[in-house]
Amino acid sequence: MLATIINFSSNEARFLRHCLEEARLFSDQILIPVCDHFFDGKPENSSLLQGIYQAHPDITFLQYAWSKDNFYGRHSTHFWHNLSRLIGTYYVKSEITHILFLDVDEIVEGKRFARWLRTFPLSEYSALHLACYWYFREASYRAKKIEDTPLLTCKSALHYDALMNSEERGGTYQILEGKKLRYACKEDPLIHHYSWVRSKEECLRKVRSWGHSCERDWERHVEEEFSKPFSGRDFVHGYTFTKVEPYLKTGSYQPSNQKPDNVHYLTTRDIHKIDLELKFGA
DSSP states (O other), X not given: OXXXXXXXXXXXXXXXXXXXXXXXXXXXXXXXXXXSXXXXXXXXXXXXXXXXXXXXXXXXXXXXXXXXXXXXXXXXXXXXHHHHHHHHHHXXXXXOOEEEEEETTEEEOHHHHHHHHXXXXXXXXXXXXXXXXXXXXXXXXXXXXXXXXXXXXXXGXXXXXXHTOTTHHHHHHHXXXXXXXXXXXXXXXXXXXXXXXXXXXXXXXXHHHSTTTTXXXXXXXXXXXTTSOOOSBOTTTOOBEEEOOOOOOOOXXXXXXXXXXXXXXXXXXXXXXXXXHHHHOO
């Protein structure tokens, strides 16, 4: 049985409806961890989040508290992304055998993925990095180079240090023991990663709070990119691109002030307990 854990914030709302539409086709459980702040400390759009939660009553959302006082003991650019996956893993049902870790801008071709799951010897592997197409600026601009960011793991192989590795999903893959495979389905990828298919404002919000925020002057790159038409190369990797028919279907949501029943609201104390339990078996 397969659980899908999807990292999400309201800045990625345009991707969520399609991501869930596809994930429902192959997932036995779907969990979406959401922090009540962006990872740079700016408060989330709480009314928009409530509207999103209401729009998907069949999905379990895990809204957890951000801490400006360093409550969790280690603030770093990667910590909050990892914490989302840690919280999601904690709430996975006991009968689940495998976990797919996605970011919400990674859209799986659900029917094809379900067929692949039925034929691939998944039980032989502790972890797989799944090949994906990568997109920039528009959903029609697809990089010629294949990436493999999405991570599919055996639940029993996971442990605390793997989930909290500084290299995020790549580090989780590296630290897990057992048989592993990179670029699974490279010949015909099953996943579309729309990492930079956003407005200028959404790109700026992304770079202010993501796990690579300290690596470059990302805001300058974003400003320069949106000051001119797309050049055919991205500023992240320098890939070249081909133009394709877009697979992505974007969506939008209406704000709400009502708190729906499909959300677990987690305090800093709750998160501390989860952290201790998964780290020490407390």
